[in-house]
Amino acid sequence: MPNGAWALGWMLAYWRNDPKVGDIVMIRLSGDRMMYLKRVLAVPGERAGFREGQLMVDGRPRPELYVRNGWGWNSEEVRLGPDQYLVAGDRRDMPMSSHAGGVVDRRRIAGRLWLWFGGGQ
Amino acid sequence: MGAAAVVALAAAVGWWWRSGDEAHLRRRLLELAALAGKSGAEPWFESARRAEQIAAMFDEPFSFDPASEWTGAADSRSELKALILHARTRLRSLRVEVSGVETDVDAGRTAAVQRCAVAVEAVADGVSERQVREAELRWRKTREGWRIAEARAVDVIRPLAPATGG
Numbered sequence: 461m462p463n464g465a466w467a468l469g470w471m472l473a474y475w476r477n478d479p480k481v482g483d484i485v486m487i488r489l490s491g492d493r494m495m496y497l498k499r500v501l502a503v504p505g506e507r508a509g510f511r512e513g514q515l516m517v518d519g520r521p522r523p524e525l526y527v528r529n530g531w532g533w534n535s536e537e538v539r540l541g542p543d544q545y546l547v548a549g550d551r552r553d554m555p556m557s558s559h560a561g562g563v564v565d566r567r568r569i570a571g572r573l574w575l576w577f578g579g580g581q
Numbered sequence: 582m583g584a585a586a587v588v589a590l591a592a593a594v595g596w597w598w599r600s601g602d603e604a605h606l607r608r609r610l611l612e613l614a615a616l617a618g619k620s621g622a623e624p625w626f627e628s629a630r631r632a633e634q635i636a637a638m639f640d641e642p643f644s645f646d647p648a649s650e651w652t653g654a655a656d657s658r659s660e661l662k663a664l665i666l667h668a669r670t671r672l673r674s675l676r677v678e679v680s681g682v683e684t685d686v687d688a689g690r691t692a693a694v695q696r697c698a699v700a701v702e703a704v705a706d707g708v709s710e711r712q713v714r715e716a717e718l719r720w721r722k723t724r725e726g727w728r729i730a731e732a733r734a735v736d737v738i739r740p741l742a743p744a745t746g747g
């Protein structure tokens with residue numbers, strides 16, 4: 461999604477269901493005006509991390525067809541708690557330290573991306 | 582009946598005082614964001630004046646840790662002034678947008694916690710960068726008024742630790 465684009469989210473998406481792997485979710489900061497948009501990579505109970513840019517879940521590679529030009533991230537693996545999700549953006553052409561990806565609590569997930577429009581490069 | 586009315590009146594006065602504090606602290610936060618902003622080249626004395634004003638909003642000892650690559654941490658006014666001056670010199674422009682301000686003033690009206698979303702857009706060496714973070718400010722009431730005791734970035738998404746071995 462380009463910078464400056466407008467996004468519409470479906471805020472009731474997780475009223476009765478939980479986020480699934482592959483969903484693009486809206487992550488709430490204080491208030492409801494600014495949110496992060498991230499993809500769910502792993503769900504509660506899974507053990508996940510990165511090895512040479514490859515997402516590893518429970519010891520096996522999990523394919524990510526939406527990622528182009530990955531940086532080759534390497535991280536420790538974490539076991540996700542009952543209300544924790546591993547999330548990251550699809551743009552990985554930067555060091556892991558410069559990217560807002562990682563573990564987020566369920567209560568911060570406000571909804572699912574529905575559609576987006578506009579924005580520049 | 583009379584006692585109930587007194588309790589209700591006391592509660593109403595307490596709420597009114599606290600909401601007054603909340604509005605005041607919200608204004609102070611917006612003032613801080615406006616002071617931090619920079620729209621282009623500025624003379625050194627203007628940078629110094631703004632750094633002085635921002636540092637004066639903090640009450641020593643304090644903790645300032647924005648967890649940003651643009652500026653480091655500080656725990657004294659002189660250190661904070663130096664950090665701000667250094668960052669302002671490096672950056673061509675800086676836009677700070679604050680939203681979603683939530684303020685919780687304690688019952689004694691001597692301390693408050695404020696959370697907000699902050700979008701910072703900086704231009705340095707012709708390169709523009711935007712960061713969005715959640716911030717938490719802890720205020721304390723001093724003889725000079727409300728001052729910041731702690732300002733830090735909140736990790737809404739906790740980063741994974743880099744791999745250490747193998």
